[in-house]
Structure formats: structure tokens, C-alpha cells
Amino acid sequence: MRLFSALLFAMSxxxxxxxVRAQSASDGAAFADGLAALNTKGxxxxxxxxxxxxxxxxxxxxxxxxxxxxxxxxxxxEDGLVVVAKEAGRRQYDITDxxxxxxxxxxxxxxxxxxxxxNRLRQLIRGVLGQFALLDEDVDRRIAAALDLMKSxxxxxxxxxxxxxxxxxxxxxxxxxxxTLSVLELRADDPATRLQAVExxxxxxxxxxxxxxxxxxxxxGDGFVEPDEGIRxxxxxxxxxxxxxxxxxxxxxxxVFGISLGSVLLLAAIGLAITFGVMGVINMAHGEMIMIGxxxxxxxxxxxxxxxxxxxxxxxxxxAVPAAFxxxxxxxxxxxxxxxxxxxxxxxxxxxxxxxxxxxxxxAVRSLFGANNREVANPAWLAGSIEITSGLTFTVNRLYIIAxxxxxxxxxxxxxxxxxxxxNMRAVTQNRSMAASMGIxxxxxxxxxxxxxxGIAGIGGVALSQISNVSPNLGQxxxxxxxxxxxxxxxxxxxxxxxxxxxxGIVNKFLEPFSGAxxxxxxxxxxxxxxxxxxxxGLFALRGRAAEA
Amino acid sequence: xxxxxxxxxxxESRRGWQVVCGLAVVFLLVVPILNQVVxxxxxxxxxxxxxxxxxxxxxxxxxxxxxxxxxxxxGVLSLGQGAFFGLGGYAMGMYMMRQIGDRGVYxxxxxxxxxxxxxWKELPWYWQGFDMFWFTVLMVMLVPxxxxxxxxxxxxxxxxxxxxFSIISQAMVFAMMLAFFRNEMGFGGNxxxxxFKDLLGFNLSRxxxxxxxxxxxTATLILVYLTCRFVVRxxxxxxxxxxxxxxxxxxxxGYSVAWTKLFIFTLAxxxxxxxxxxxxxxxxxxxxxxxxxxxxxxxxxxxxxGGRGTLFGAIAGAFAxxxxxxxxxxxAPEIWLFFLGALFVVVTLFLPKxxxxxxxxxxxxxxxxxxxxxxxx
Numbered sequence: 001m002r003l004f005s006a007l008l009f010a011m012s013x014x015x016x017x018x019x020v021r022a023q024s025a026s027d028g029a030a031f032a033d034g035l036a037a038l039n040t041k042g043x044x045x046x047x048x049x050x051x052x053x054x055x056x057x058x059x060x061x062x063x064x065x066x067x068x069x070x071x072x073x074x075x076x077x078e079d080g081l082v083v084v085a086k087e088a089g090r091r092q093y094d095i096t097d098x099x100x101x102x103x104x105x106x107x108x109x110x111x112x113x114x115x116x117x118x119n120r121l122r123q124l125i126r127g128v129l130g131q132f133a134l135l136d137e138d139v140d141r142r143i144a145a146a147l148d149l150m151k152s153x154x155x156x157x158x159x160x161x162x163x164x165x166x167x168x169x170x171x172x173x174x175x176x177x178x179x180t181l182s183v184l185e186l187r188a189d190d191p192a193t194r195l196q197a198v199e200x201x202x203x204x205x206x207x208x209x210x211x212x213x214x215x216x217x218x219x220x221g222d223g224f225v226e227p228d229e230g231i232r233x234x235x236x237x238x239x240x241x242x243x244x245x246x247x248x249x250x251x252x253x254x255x256v257f258g259i260s261l262g263s264v265l266l267l268a269a270i271g272l273a274i275t276f277g278v279m280g281v282i283n284m285a286h287g288e289m290i291m292i293g294x295x296x297x298x299x300x301x302x303x304x305x306x307x308x309x310x311x312x313x314x315x316x317x318x319x320a321v322p323a324a325f326x327x328x329x330x331x332x333x334x335x336x337x338x339x340x341x342x343x344x345x346x347x348x349x350x351x352x353x354x355x356x357x358x359x360x361x362x363x364a365v366r367s368l369f370g371a372n373n374r375e376v377a378n379p380a381w382l383a384g385s386i387e388i389t390s391g392l393t394f395t396v397n398r399l400y401i402i403a404x405x406x407x408x409x410x411x412x413x414x415x416x417x418x419x420x421x422x423x424n425m426r427a428v429t430q431n432r433s434m435a436a437s438m439g440i441x442x443x444x445x446x447x448x449x450x451x452x453x454x455g456i457a458g459i460g461g462v463a464l465s466q467i468s469n470v471s472p473n474l475g476q477x478x479x480x481x482x483x484x485x486x487x488x489x490x491x492x493x494x495x496x497x498x499x500x501x502x503x504x505g506i507v508n509k510f511l512e513p514f515s516g517a518x519x520x521x522x523x524x525x526x527x528x529x530x531x532x533x534x535x536x537x538g539l540f541a542l543r544g545r546a547a548e549a
Numbered sequence: 550x551x552x553x554x555x556x557x558x559x560x561e562s563r564r565g566w567q568v569v570c571g572l573a574v575v576f577l578l579v580v581p582i583l584n585q586v587v588x589x590x591x592x593x594x595x596x597x598x599x600x601x602x603x604x605x606x607x608x609x610x611x612x613x614x615x616x617x618x619x620x621x622x623x624g625v626l627s628l629g630q631g632a633f634f635g636l637g638g639y640a641m642g643m644y645m646m647r648q649i650g651d652r653g654v655y656x657x658x659x660x661x662x663x664x665x666x667x668x669w670k671e672l673p674w675y676w677q678g679f680d681m682f683w684f685t686v687l688m689v690m691l692v693p694x695x696x697x698x699x700x701x702x703x704x705x706x707x708x709x710x711x712x713x714f715s716i717i718s719q720a721m722v723f724a725m726m727l728a729f730f731r732n733e734m735g736f737g738g739n740x741x742x743x744x745f746k747d748l749l750g751f752n753l754s755r756x757x758x759x760x761x762x763x764x765x766x767t768a769t770l771i772l773v774y775l776t777c778r779f780v781v782r783x784x785x786x787x788x789x790x791x792x793x794x795x796x797x798x799x800x801x802x803g804y805s806v807a808w809t810k811l812f813i814f815t816l817a818x819x820x821x822x823x824x825x826x827x828x829x830x831x832x833x834x835x836x837x838x839x840x841x842x843x844x845x846x847x848x849x850x851x852x853x854x855g856g857r858g859t860l861f862g863a864i865a866g867a868f869a870x871x872x873x874x875x876x877x878x879x880x881a882p883e884i885w886l887f888f889l890g891a892l893f894v895v896v897t898l899f900l901p902k903x904x905x906x907x908x909x910x911x912x913x914x915x916x917x918x919x920x921x922x923x924x925x926x
Contacts, residue, residue: 280712281712282712282715282716339894339898342898343897343898346897346901347711347712348620348626348711348712348715349897349901350897351626351712351715352846352849352850352853352893352896352897353893353894353897353898355846355893356850356889356890356891356892356893356894356897357890357893357894358890359886359887359889359890359893360886360887360890360891360894362886363883363886363887363890364887367883476843480719480720480723480842483716483719483720484720487713487716487717518727518728518730518731519728519731521724521727522724522727522728525720525721525723525724526724528720529700529703529704529717529720529721530703532707532709532713532717533703533706533707534707
């Protein structure tokens with residue numbers, strides 16, 4: 001598809017170039033004529049002359065028109081030659097012939113007469129000069145000028161754009177110019193040109209161009225904006241193609257957004273899943289671990305601002321990750337040793353006690369940092385967005401979060417699979433009393449698991465701080481969702497959590513456009529309640545006798 | 550003595566009846582008299598403000614009773630009790646909205662203000678009938694009961710229990726909160742239902758109406774308490790306790806665990822709905838905030854503080870915690886959440902049987918009491 005349009009585009013260039021070259025050879029005389037036409041009395045005539053001159057697409061016109069709007073365009077009384085002047089002392093002007101760019105020396109103001117402009121003309125010139133930015137030396141400014149033209153298209157600018165296109169060497173700018181030209185040509189007088197433009201636009205399949213095509217099909221008084229039915233049909237076909245592409249892009253966009261939402265959920269839920277798996281307790285303060293992680297990102301950021309040179313500021317996120325892990329992990333360890341271990345075998349009481357702890361932590365953070373949102377800035381390498389193709393852009397931080405969460409989960413999986421601690425952890429998950437009788441210090445495994453789970457939640461908080469504001473209620477908004485992930489995926493299962501998080505994230509994003517964010521969430525909650533009818537222990541249930549206990 | 554009377558009397562021990570009757574006299578007679586009859590100048594006068602607060606506590610106590618029934622006796626910790634409370638409240642709120650009639654800001658004879666504001670042309674079907682009080686009372690019990698029945702049927706049938714059930718019930722109340730926040734639901738969205746004028750023709754802003762609501766709430770609390778006592782003393786109540794202590798064994802013995810739980814869960818929901826319906830006219834507003842998961846989980850701490858599985862403990866806990874809340878949010882709002890959080894931790898760690906349990910174990914240590922108990926035995 002893309003290849004085809006590029007080919008078409010290249011072909012159109014090779015055909016167009018010799019023609020325009022030939023045209024520009026004859027332009028020398030045309031430019032001089034156009035210049036001479038400026039030298040008239042009536043402002044209406046001058047306006048027509050300005051448009052004609054601009055229509056030639058000759059870059060030399062820029063200086064002339066600039067001079068005219070500044071009151072520095074004159075004609076020589078002796079031969080009527082139009083010249084651009086520069087002030088060179090009292091009543092003295094340094095004049096130049098704009099056609100040949102030849103300096104004609106300093107003359108007295110008595111030998112010249114001004115070609116005056118009024119406000120209306122100055123405004124006209126400003127618009128015309130804007131089009132001439134297509135010939136600017138800076139590529140970005142050329143592209144910006146073309147995009148500007150597309151916003152307020154008019155048929156008058158067609159020659160200018162096509163002239164600019166032939167001179168353009170930058171491929172990105174060429175593409176924009178070609179698009180702009182086609183958009184402008186939709187307003188051309190010649191139906192053949194219009195039809196060609198519609199077909200050209202159809203080949204681009206760019207969602208941003210849809211409005212231009214749709215305009216053709218609008219009713220205009222008694223008829224359509226576009227009088228020719230063939231062109232209207234072609235436009236309708238083109239719109240349909242664009243619509244299909246938009247639908248396709250939306251799917252991709254929702255998929256990526258869903259995956260990025262899912263990876264945040266994954267970071268939030270995975271700690272919950274392993275502590276639930278190992279210890280059979282639900283940690284209602286888990287959301288507050290996320291909050292603690294986010295606040296440590298905030299504190300590290302402030303410390304970097306305060307004490308380190310600004311060049312290093314971008315690295316604060318890197319420093320915040322271990323800081324958040326350690327802080328949240330330590331808090332988790334303290335909670336386990338100080339409270340939860342006394343409540344073994346009483347999961348409902350643990351749930352209530354950890355809820356109490358979450359209230360205390362929230363209020364503590366509120367007292368320390370205030371109840372308002374705190375802003376954590378994106379460092380430069382996490383800010384901005386990349387455009388995959390026109391109409392499909394992703395912010396960089398979301399892509400980083402996806403990668404980051406996958407790395408964290410991979411590390412965790414490796415830890416559980418290959419380390420001694422991971423082995424003990426899995427043993428306790430499967431059968432606590434058997435593990436204890438084999439000499440595993442279950443108490444220590446519990447404490448470390450809890451610390452690990454909390455630490456990962458803390459890391460999740462750092463990731464979250466990059467996409468949303470940091471507030472004391474941050475954890476609360478995630479707790480129900482993370483529980484749903486765990487319930488859906490299956491308790492104590494790493495894979496279940498991964499699948500659960502991503503599918504919940506994606507389903508949420510896909511439901512959003514149809515039903516709105518809130519209704520989408522309700523639907524997901526109801527769906528999960530119904531889902532666990534079929535599989536009460538989640539998608540990836542642990543099997544075996546121990547799992548029943 | 551007829552058998553019915555006999556069973557009624559057997560609900561409580563003699564001492565229990567003494568306490569119940571004593572408290573009933575104090576709260577049903579003395580409080581209204583102190584408010585209505587004793588002149589405001591007297592030091593014994595009770596301001597209406599306090600009566601209203603007590604009335605609110607009565608509703609909370611009913612709500613706590615409903616949770617104690619399902620958690621304390623059947624071992625199912627529902628973190629969604631606020632959903633039923635809120636639904637009952639909304640049903641009553643809808644009735645009072647309809648009672649406003651054309652006295653609203655926009656003066657529409659049928660549509661409540663927020664519907665006029667949203668440019669709705671006619672009353673949604675689910676608002677029909679709420680202009681009749683008997684229908685409202687029916688709905689106050691039916692809607693929460695139906696939700697609990699469906700939800701409980703889905704949950705208990707597939708043997709979802711323990712923490713799983715708690716989390717799912719919390720998700721349910723969370724979903725309700727999100728749903729009721731939406732304007733399209735037709736329940737006033739974010740603002741909920743408010744600006745009530747009167748109830749059954751009694752002006753809600755008058756002191757006598759407030760005291761009347763207080764008396765009704767107190768009487769309902771006593772009635773609900775006796776109903777709960779009746780249930781837990783029945784054979785069904787024993788099965789409930791057995792399920793709490795050894796669910797599998799009860800199942801092996803041939804009892805239907807799911808239906809027992811379902812019955813008690815539905816009954817608890819109906820009770821919570823009644824509590825909500827009594828609560829709303831006293832505070833004058835119902836909004837989706839009542840469905841906040843935090844509110845539902847707070848009910849669990851009332852019950853835990855008072856003592857689970859005692860019924861009386863739930864009432865005591867509701868009064869104690871809400872009393873502390875009123876005190877702290879007035880005196881030092883910053884400290885309240887610290888205190889509430891600490892309460893969750895301390896009660897679960899050190900007072901597994903709550904205040905009532907702690908008191909009775911204290912009493913058992915007194916030599917005189919032990920002698921008397923042995924004599925009775």
C-alpha cells in the first residue's frame with residue numbers, strides 16, 4: 001500500500017518536472033511583467049497584481065512584496081522600472097532591480113515615486129508571504145507553511161505549491177507538499193484536476209485528510225460543493241478507504257493503550273498475587289505501597305533538582321526505582337513482622353488489619369506531603385511521542401512502561417525459577433506444612449515474600465508517577481483493579497497475573513469507546529463475577545491437594 | 550403461656566431481657582422526653598441536634614447487626630454491605646423526591662429537579678410507583694434483597710468463600726458506586742438525591758419530625774435485634790454457626806451450605822436496606838458516596854470492635870466507633886484516620902472478640918460471678 005503510493009508519487013514527479021522547468025524558463029519575462037503590473041493607481045488593480053505575482057511562484061517576489069508592505073517599493077520616474085529601495089541617508093535611497101538583483105546605486109528620492117500600499121493590501125501581502133515560506137531555507141518552516149496552507153486551502157496557492165514541490169529536495173517536505181497540493185487542487189476549477197486530486201488523496205489513506213474529502217460531499221445551497229458526480233463518487237470511495245484505515249489504526253491504538261494500562265496493572269498486581277499465593281492473605285495496604293513508590297519518585301526528583309546539576313536530572317527516574325523498591329519493601333517487611341505474622345490462619349482479620357494500615361499510611365503521607373496532587377516531571381528521554389504513521393502516535397513514556405514492566409516480571413520469574421529463595425517460595429506456596437517439615441524457615445520466606453511484593457508495588461508506583469499525578473489516594477484507585485487481576489488470573493500464579501493484567505487492560509480500553517470509561521469498568525467487574533462462576537480459582541488455578549487448603 | 554410467647558421469651562436470658570428492656574425504656578422514652586418535655590433552659594434538656602445524631606447511630610447499629618449476622622454467625626465477611634444500605638436509602642430518597650412535587654426549583658409537578666436540569670421529558674420506568682409509600686417500603690426491602698439473592702446465588706453456588714467473597718463483594722459495591730455516579734442512571738449522579746421536603750406529610754425540618762424519625766429508628770433497631778436473635782437461636786442459626794466453624798463437615802452431613810448462606814445473606818441485605826431507608830430522611834441526602842468501598846469496610850470494624858457473633862456487640866461497636874468518629878472529626882480531623890486505622894489493627898491483634906468479649910472474660914475472672922454462674926449451671 002505504502003510502496004504503491006510512493007511509486008505513484010515518484011511517477012507523478014518525473015512527469016511533472018520537465019513541464020514545470022519549461023514553464024519556469026518563460027517565467028523570467030512573466031515576473032518582469034507582473035512586477036510592472038504593480039505600478040498602477042487603483043488599489044483593486046494592485047491587489048490583482050499582487051495575486052498574479054504571487055501566483056508565479058517566483059521566490060524573487062518575496063523581497064518585492066516585503067518592500068511594498070514596508071513602503072520601500074518605488075518606480076524610477078525616468079523609465080518606470082520598479083525597484084526595491086533601502087534607505088541610505090537623508091532623502092537618499094540605495095535601489096536594486098528585483099528582476100536581475102542588480103544594484104543600481106544610490107539615488108535621490110526625487111527620482112523615485114513610491115508604489116504605496118494600504119492596510120488591505122498589507123494584509124493581502126502578509127498572506128501571500130506566508131505561502132512563500134514554502135521556499136524558506138529551513139525545512140521545518142517549509143513543512144509548517146504547507147500545513148498552514150492545508151488548514152485554509154484556496155485554489156490561488158496551487159501554482160506556488162506546485163512550483164515549490166519541484167524545487168523541494170527533502171523527502172519529508174516533498175510528501176507534505178504533495179499532500180497539500182492535492183488538498184488545494186480539490187478546489188481547482190478544472191474537473192480533471194479535481195478528480196486527479198481525489199484519487200491522489202485516496203492513495204495516501206491519511207485520516208487527517210478526511211475532512212477535506214468530506215467537504216466535497218456537503219450540500220451547498222441547491223447542489224453539492226462538488227458539482228461533478230464522478231468526483232463525488234471517487235471522494236466517497238476515498239473516504240471509505242480512509243475510514244477503514246482509521247478503524248484499523250484504532251484497533252492498534254487500543255491494543256497498545258490496553259497493553260500499557262495492563263502493564264501498570266501488572267506491576268500493581270503481581271506483588272499482590274505472590275503474597276496471596278504464598279501466605280493466603282490479602283494485603284489491603286498493597287495500593288499504599290504503590291503510593292509510597294510514587295512518592296519516593298517525587299522525593300528523589302526534588303533531591304536531584306536541589307543537589308545535583310541539571311544535566312543529571314534525567315537520571316532521577318533510574319535512581320528512583322531502587323529507592324522506591326527499598327522503601328516500599330522495607331515498609332512491607334515492617335508490616336509483615338509487626339502485624340501480619342500474628343494473624344496467620346485468620347485471613348479475614350488480616351484483611352481488616354491491613355486495611356487499617358492502609359488508612360494510617362494514607363493519612364501519614366497526607367500529613368507529610370499535603371493532600372494535593374504532586375507533579376512528577378517526565379525527564380526529557382521519557383517525554384514526547386513518536387508517530388508510527390500518520391494518525392497513529394504513541395507517547396514515549398507508555399512504551400517505556402510496557403518494556404519496564406516486562407523486564408520486572410522477567411526478573412521476578414527468573415528469581416522464582418532459579419534462586420534458592422524462589423524455590424523456597426514455591427515450596428511454601430504449594431504446601432506450607434510440608435515445606436516447614438523439610439526445614440524451610442516459612443516465617444522468613446513469608447517476610448521476604450511480603451517485602452518483595454511490596455517492593456515491586458513500589459516500582460510500579462515509580463512507573464505510575466510518570467503517567468499520572470501523585471496523590472495520597474493513588475493506591476486506592478488501583479486496589480480494586482489489581483484484585484480483579486488476581487482473581488481473574490488465578491491466585492499465586494505468575495502467568496495468570498500476566499494474562500489477567502493484559503487482558504483486563506485491553507478489554508477495558510476496547511470497551512471505553514463504546515460504553516465510556518466508567519460503564520466499561522462496570523461491565524468488566526460484572527464479567528469477572530460471572531467468570532469466576534465457571535472458574536472459581538481463576539484462569540491458572542494451582543492444582544493439587546495443597547491448593548485446596 | 551402460648552408456644553409463640555414461650556419461644557419469644559426464650560430469645561434472651563432473664564438478664565438479657567432486663568438489659569434490652571432497660572435500654573429500650575431509656576432510648577424510646579427518656580430521650581424523647583428529655584428533648585420534648587424538659588424545657589431548653591433545664592440542664593437535663595437534650596438538644597434536637599443530639600437526638601438526630603443518636604438517630605443516625607441507630608441506623609448504623611441496624612447496619613452493623615446485618616453484618617454481624619452474616620459475618621459473625623455465618624463467617625462470610627461481606628465488604629459490600631454498603632451497597633444494600635445505599636439501595637435502601639435511594640429507594641426512600643426516590644419517594645421523598647416524588648413528594649417534593651412542584652415545590653422544586655424548576656417547579657415541575659412530576660420530574661425531580663435534576664431530571665429537568667438534564668432535559669429529561671418523562672420519568673424513567675424505574676421511578677414509577679415511588680409516589681406511593683407502601684410501594685417504597687416494599688422496594689426498600691425488595692431491591693437490596695434481590696441484589697443480594699442474585700449476587701449470593703452466583704457466589705455461594707460456586708463455593709466462593711473467605712477472602713475471595715470479601716473481595717468480590719467489595720468489587721460489587723465499587724461497581725455500584727461507579728454506576729450511580731453516572732448522570733444517565735437517573736439517580737442524580739454525583740449530587741445524589743437531596744432537598745427533601747417531607748415524609749408522609751410530616752415536614753422534615755421540624756423538630757418533632759426529627760424526634761419521630763429517631764423513635765422509629767430506635768424501635769426498628771429493637772425489632773431487628775430481636776429478629777436476629779430469633780434467627781440465630783433457631784435451628785438454622787446453629788447450622789450457620791456450624792458452617793462458620795467447619796463448612797466442609799456441615800456439607801458432608803447433608804446440609805445445604807449454599808442455601809443457608811444465601812438465606813442469611815439476603816436477610817442481612819434486607820436489614821441493611823431498612824437501615825439505609827431510615828438513615829436518609831435523617832441526614833437529608835443520599836449520594837453515591839454511600840457506596841464507597843471504604844464505608845462498607847468501616848462497618849466491619851464497628852462489628853469487630855463491639856465483638857463478632859454476639860449481636861449486642863455489633864450495636865455497641867456501631868455506637869462506640871461512630872461516637873469516636875463524631876468526636877474526632879470535630880476535634881481533630883487529622884487524627885481520625887490514624888485512630889480508625891489503629892483501631893482496625895489493634896482490635897484484630899489484641900481484641901479478637903471485641904469489647905463484649907473482653908468484658909465477659911473480665912467478668913469471668915471476678916470470683917463472685919464465677920460462683921453465681923456455677924450455681925446456675
